[in-house]
Amino acid sequence: KAKTFRTWLEYLESVGRLAVIGKKVGLEFELAAVAKKLDGKKAVYFTQVEEYTVPVVSGICSTREDFAEALDTDPYGIIPKFTKAVDSPVPCRHVEREQAPVKENIIRENIDLMKLFPIPVHHEKDSGNYITAGLFIVRDPVTRKQNVSIHRLQVSGKDKLGALLLPRHTFHLYKQAEEEGRPLECAIVIGVDPVTLLASQASTPFGVDELEIASALRGEPLEVVRCETVDIDVPAYAEIVLEGKILPHVREPEGPFGEFPKYYGPRSDKEVVQITAVTHRNHPIFYTIVPAGYEHLLLGGIPREASLFQSIRQTVPTVKAVHMSPGGTCRYHAIVSIKKRNEGEGKNAIFAALANSFDIKHVVVVDEEVDIFNMEEVEWAIATRFQAERDLVVIHGAQGSKLDPSTDNGVGSKMGLDCTVPLNSEPMRYLRIRIPGYDEIHLEDYIS
Ligand code: FMN
Known part of the structure; x- marks a missing residue:
């Protein structure tokens, strides 16, 4: 059920956990407000966002049980399963362009992100429209290993994004490229299965490809396909891929932006991504994560x-x-x-x-x-x-x-x-009160 973004949505719908919103919603605040109302309860599918033909989904996993289900385990099984996958990644499987739905549409010219996709404005003082759920993939030119993470992306122009790169792996690879005066190629992947989404957040030693962790978690290699304008492999069943490069020695204003602690991250000069191509499935579905939601x-x-x-x-x-x-x-x-x-x-x-x-x-x-x-x-x-x-x-x-x-x-x-109890304490002192038989009582047997 969690093989692709679409199979997961179909599953959620089949078990009544997908709220389909037919009413037209606004891109600024309204979409985020409705999604937030459903946070922790149901995923949401907006069929009509202003005049866009592209629908928007949010909240595909907003409880621990959702993630457990996607991983085919229970909430207590998540950590052991994740740890095992981080310890033993599995290589991805390359497929040809013809086998990759994400190549059904390829746009190389006149790219205008806001015309193509309903990219929302989430919080009151956000500086503008933000892509919040893009898997940001870059490659180490020496080892050829890829790195995957999520970075907030401000739409700064028709084909330009402002990114927050905290000093971790993506940032490290970017600085290396910048010192040599070259851009760092990247791909931004929107709309993948929940397991690959979770794998992107693994904290691994530098040099581990999170897509290979996704393969390990899925129990079979993730299918990937080479990008059109950059040397990056992306999940073949993704909804949307933005290809581009982080420009060397360019910084432009980004933020403020409502962040996970429920406060704003400040405005400052940050790295800039120039988009070079867009590929997407037929009838693509845009995916957004409402910041600070579950x-x-x-x-x-x-x-x-x-x-x-x-x-x-x-x-x-x-x-x-x-x-x-x-x-x-x-x-x-x-x-x-x-x-x-x-x-x-x-x-x-x-x-x-x-x-x-x-x-x-x-x-x-x-x-x-x-x-x-x-x-x-x-x-x-x-x-x-x-x-x-x-x-x-x-x-x-x-x-x-x-x-x-x-x-x-x-x-x-x-x-x-x-808050642990002293080992030498007298046994009755910390004995939790208990009613014998409580767990076996079913109220239906008592209340008609
Ligand atoms: N990390 C950032 O550096 N900048 C961001 O803007 C950012 N936004 C995030 C948004 C979401 C929805 C999530 C789930 C995470 C975000 N993160 C952000 C955290 C990184 O994606 C995460 O720490 C990742 O594991 C870093 O990977 P790396 O160490 O391989 O670079």
């Missing part, structure tokens, strides 16, 4: 959890599960459950979590019987098992997220709460 948060959160779990396991082998909670933007808050065997391990888990990613700001460690995906349970553990004097860890002046407005340009404090 889809956006989970896409970043799930791969982070996989990496966090591995980091903690090195120090505390009995770590049971980790959760980057949506209230903490799926970036800043980590909830960790462990089976404590030695006193002090709760604190070790805090250190390991804070060392995993500079984004992690607050860590809560609980015993394994606390359901870390239920935030009321987590709060209960803080309320009844935590004493600040004994269980609190605070570190000042560490690097954090620059998008957290409470930091001083990223520099701020870290905090860990060890």
Whole structure:
């Protein structure tokens, strides 16, 4: 069901999880507002966006269950499956242009992105229309390995985009090219299956191609096809591909833009992508991610959890599960459950979590019987098992997220709460009250 963007939409429709909106919606705010109302509930398919013939989809995976289903597992199976795929990528399979639906239409001249596609304006103070769900693919000229990530893209002209490239892999390859005075070729892929979408967010060592992680997750090689004007391979069943190059020594204003922490990222001079060709399927479907919605948060959160779990396991082998909670933007808050065997391990888990990613700001460690995906349970553990004097860890002046407005340009404090029960405590003291037989009671048997 999750083989392509379209098969996934068909599946969602067949199980009643696709809201089809026939009413005409505006590109500015209205589309994003309706999609946001359905966030965490249903995917949405807008058939009529202003006068465009191209429909728009959003929210293809906005719950943990959605991602689990796309990956053919349950919510607790996501992290092990993702970790395994990151550890053992599978090469993609090249297909000819004739076998690639994304080549059904090829545009090389007079490209006007806003005429071609309904690219929305999402938030009040956004600087304009933004592509938020494009898989941004570049290639390392030395190893020939590709790198995939998502970058917000401001429509800055008919065939020009402004990009935010934080200092990670894409940025690194771009700087290398720029130092040699050449542009960096890229492809922006819109509308892929949810598994490939999730794979794009894997935090891997430099040199790993996220499309190969997608192949591993899918259990079969992803089919890819070479671009028309750049030396990049893209998923053959994508809805839309924009080919182009990031220009060397060019920076233009981009932003502000409403970001994942629910604040605006500032306007500044950023890299510019010149589009060289557009290819798309017949009757293409445009796809947008409403920033800071569950889809956006989970896409970043799930791969982070996989990496966090591995980091903690090195120090505390009995770590049971980790959760980057949506209230903490799926970036800043980590909830960790462990089976404590030695006193002090709760604190070790805090250190390991804070060392995993500079984004992690607050860590809560609980015993394994606390359901870390239920935030009321987590709060209960803080309320009844935590004493600040004994269980609190605070570190000042560490690097954090620059998008957290409470930091001083990223520099701020870290905090860990060890809510594990002392190993030597008297057994009744922390025994959770329980009504025998509760789980076996079905109310239907009692209420007619
Ligand atoms: N990262 C950026 O650097 N700039 C962005 O504008 C940006 N926008 C994102 C939008 C969405 C919807 C999502 C899910 C992620 C976004 N990210 C952005 C995060 C990167 O795509 C992600 O960290 C990726 O794993 C980086 O890959 P790399 O380390 O291989 O370059």
